[in-house]
Amino acid sequence: MAILETRQLSKHFGGLAAVSELDMEVREGEILSVIGPNGAGKTTLFNVVTGYMPPTAGKVFFGGEDITGLSPNRIAERGLVRTFQETVLFARFPVIAHILTGLFMDSTTTLWETLLNTPWWFQSFRRKRAESLQKAAEILEFLGLKGSELMLATNLPHGHQRLLGVGIALAANPKLLLMDEPVTGMNVEEANFAMSLMRGIRERGITVVLVEHDMRTVMDISDRIVVLNYGRKIAEGTPSEIRANQEVIDAYLGVEEDVA
Amino acid sequence: MSRRELAKWVGLPLLALLFLAAPFIFNDPYYQHLLILICTWSILALGFLLILSVGQFTIGHAGFMAIGAYASALLTTKVGVSFWFALPLAAVIAAIFGAVMGWVMLRARMGAFLLLTLCFAEVVRLTIVYWPSLLGGRAGFPNIPRPDAIFGMAFDSKFPYYYLILFLLAVMVFVIYRMDRSKFGLTFKSIAQNPPLAQSVGVHLMRYKILAFTVACFFAGAAGSFYAHYLTFLSPEYFTVWKSLIVQMYAIIGGIGFMIAGPIAGAAFLVVLPELLRATETFSFILYGAVFILVIFFIPGGLLSLPQQVGVWRQALRRRAKIPGGIRPWQYLRPGS
Numbered sequence: 002m003a004i005l006e007t008r009q010l011s012k013h014f015g016g017l018a019a020v021s022e023l024d025m026e027v028r029e030g031e032i033l034s035v036i037g038p039n040g041a042g043k044t045t046l047f048n049v050v051t052g053y054m055p056p057t058a059g060k061v062f063f064g065g066e067d068i069t070g071l072s073p074n075r076i077a078e079r080g081l082v083r084t085f086q087e088t089v090l091f092a093r094f095p096v097i098a099h100i101l102t103g104l105f106m107d108s109t110t111t112l113w114e115t116l117l118n119t120p121w122w123f124q125s126f127r128r129k130r131a132e133s134l135q136k137a138a139e140i141l142e143f144l145g146l147k148g149s150e151l152m153l154a155t156n157l158p159h160g161h162q163r164l165l166g167v168g169i170a171l172a173a174n175p176k177l178l179l180m181d182e183p184v185t186g187m188n189v190e191e192a193n194f195a196m197s198l199m200r201g202i203r204e205r206g207i208t209v210v211l212v213e214h215d216m217r218t219v220m221d222i223s224d225r226i227v228v229l230n231y232g233r234k235i236a237e238g239t240p241s242e243i244r245a246n247q248e249v250i251d252a253y254l255g256v257e258e259d260v261a
Numbered sequence: 262m263s264r265r266e267l268a269k270w271v272g273l274p275l276l277a278l279l280f281l282a283a284p285f286i287f288n289d290p291y292y293q294h295l296l297i298l299i300c301t302w303s304i305l306a307l308g309f310l311l312i313l314s315v316g317q318f319t320i321g322h323a324g325f326m327a328i329g330a331y332a333s334a335l336l337t338t339k340v341g342v343s344f345w346f347a348l349p350l351a352a353v354i355a356a357i358f359g360a361v362m363g364w365v366m367l368r369a370r371m372g373a374f375l376l377l378t379l380c381f382a383e384v385v386r387l388t389i390v391y392w393p394s395l396l397g398g399r400a401g402f403p404n405i406p407r408p409d410a411i412f413g414m415a416f417d418s419k420f421p422y423y424y425l426i427l428f429l430l431a432v433m434v435f436v437i438y439r440m441d442r443s444k445f446g447l448t449f450k451s452i453a454q455n456p457p458l459a460q461s462v463g464v465h466l467m468r469y470k471i472l473a474f475t476v477a478c479f480f481a482g483a484a485g486s487f488y489a490h491y492l493t494f495l496s497p498e499y500f501t502v503w504k505s506l507i508v509q510m511y512a513i514i515g516g517i518g519f520m521i522a523g524p525i526a527g528a529a530f531l532v533v534l535p536e537l538l539r540a541t542e543t544f545s546f547i548l549y550g551a552v553f554i555l556v557i558f559f560i561p562g563g564l565l566s567l568p569q570q571v572g573v574w575r576q577a578l579r580r581r582a583k584i585p586g587g588i589r590p591w592q593y594l595r596p597g598s
Contacts (some may be wrong), residue, residue, distance in 0.1 A: 074465050089449070130443075
C-alpha cells in the first residue's frame with residue numbers, strides 16, 4: 002500500500018523545472034532511495050513534500066490524505082518527518098535538549114500545568130517530564146549517543162551530529178522518515194552504523210525514504226530506487242534493475258565497473 | 262552542600278529577604294522611588310528578554326506599557342472602575358493588543374520586526390499626542406486616582422507602592438521561571454536557534470512566538486497601569502522610543518544569558534548608576550551609551566557574566582605573559598581572541 006504518493010508534482014524556479022510532473026509512490030514499510038546527479042531535484046522534492054516549499058503544480062498524498070500546501074508542522078503532526086541535508090542542529094542546546102525538543106508533539110503539557118504544578122500539588126507536570134526524559138534516553142541509546150547527553154551538540158564529532166539529526170526526527174514519532182543524505186561526510190565505520198540504524202528504524206515500523214549519493218549505501222540498503230534527472234523520473238526499480246538500466250548508467254552511474 | 266544547593270537554599274532566600282526589606286534599609290522616599298523604578302523597568306526588561314528568547318528583537322515594548330497605562334487611567338477616571346479591577350483589565354487589554362500586533366508583526370524576521378515594533382510604539386505615542394480630548398495629548402493625562410486602600414494599607418507612602426510592584430515582578434518572575442523550565446522554554450529557544458528544524462518536529466512557530474509576545478505584553482500592561490497610578494499623571498513623553506531602547510539596554514547589560522536575574526540586575530545597575538554619579542538626565546543618556554558600549558565590548562555576556570569573564574581575562578593575560586613583547590590588554594581583553 003502506498004503511504005506517500007505524488008501525482009504530477011512540479012516545482013519550477015522561474016524557468017527552471019527542479020521537479021517536473023513527478024509520479025512516485027512510497028510503499029509502507031520499505032526503504033526507498035531517491036538518487037540522481039547533482040541538481041536533479043532530490044532535495045527540492047523533499048522540500049515540496051514536507052511543506053517547506055509550495056509546489057507549482059500537482060498533489061502530494063500521505064496515508065491517502067491530500068497534504069499539498071500544508072505547513073511543515075502540520076505535515077509533521079501527521080507523521081511525515083524529515084531530516085536536513087546540512088548538519089542543522091540547535092547550536093546552544095545540549096544533546097538531550099535536542100531530543101526533548103523533538104518530543105514536542107509527544108508532550109501534552111499545557112501552559113496552566115506548567116504554571117501551576119508544584120511538587121505538592123498534583124504530579125502531572127513532573128510525571129510527564131519524567132516520561133519525556135525516559136523516552137529521550139531510549140532514543141539516545143538506540144543511536145549510540147548515550148553518555149553524551151549534556152555535551153553541546155556543536156562539540157560532537159560530525160558523524161554523531163548527523164545521528165543526532167536523525168534522533169530529533171525519530172523523537173517526533175514518524176510513520177515515514179525522509180532522510181536527506183544521512184551518511185554524507187561519515188567515515189566507513191560510521192556509515193555502516195548508520196545503515197544498521199536505518200534497518201533498525203524500518204524494523205520499528207517506520208517507512209524510510211532517503212536521498213543519498215553514496216552508491217554503496219544505496220545499493221546495500223534499498224528495497225527500491227527511484228532515479229531522477231532534471232526533475233524527471235527516469236527509472237524505478239530494485240537495486241539490480243537500476244544497475245542494469247542503460248538510461249541510468251548514461252545519466253548518472255557511468256560505466257558499470259564504478260558501481261560494483 | 263554543593264554550590265548549586267547553597268545558592269538555592271541560602272542565596273535565594275537571602276535575595277528575597279533583601280528585596281522585601283529594601284524599603285526599610287533605604288528608608289527615604291527618594292531611594293524608595295528608585296526601588297520602585299527598578300522593579301517597574303525590570304518587568305519591561307524581562308518582557309524584552311522573553312521576546313528575545315523566541316529570536317525576536319523588539320524596541321517598541323514601552324508602547325505596550327503605554328497602552329496599559331492609558332487604559333488603566335481611562336478605566337478609573339472615565340468609567341469609574343476601581344484600580345484593583347483596572348490593573349488586571351489594563352494588562353489584558355495590553356495582552357490583546359500584543360496578541361493581535363504579534364500576529365501581524367511576528368511574521369517579519371530580525372530587522373524588519375525591529376522596525377515594525379518601533380513603528381508601533383511611535384503610532385501609540387502619536388495617537389496619544391493627537392487625541393487630546395480623550396488621552397490628554399501633549400499636555401498629559403492629569404488626576405489619575407491613587408489606588409484605594411487594600412488590606413488596611415493606604416497608598417499614602419512609598420511602601421505599599423513598592424510592595425505592589427514587587428508583587429507584580431514576583432508573579433512575572435514565577436511565570437517566566439516555570440515556562441523556562443518546561444516544554445515552553447525549550448520550544449521558545451529552539452525557535453530562536455533554528456526555525457526550520459523546530460518546524461520539522463511539529464512546532465507551530467507563530468503560535469509560540471505569539472504566546473511569548475503576549476505574555477510579555479500582559480506584564481508590560483500591568484506595569485503601565487501601576488506606573489499611571491503611582492505617578493497619578495501620564496505624558497506621552499514617558500513612552501518614547503528612548504524608553505524602549507533603555508529597556509533593551511537593561512536586559513543586555515544585565516546579561517541576556519540570564520533569563521531572570523539579568524534584566525533585574527541590569528535595571529538596578531542602570532537606575533542607580535546615574536544617581537551615584539549625581540548625573541543630570543541629559544548626562545545619564547551619555548552615561549548609558551558609554552556603559553552600553555563598554556559592556557558589549559568587554560563583557561558581552563552582560564554584568565552577571567563578569568565572574569566567567571574575569572577567568573577569560575586571566576587566562577589571556579597568563580598566555581600573553583609568556584610571549585615576549587609584553588601585554589597589550591586591548592588586544593586580549595576581548596573575548597574570543
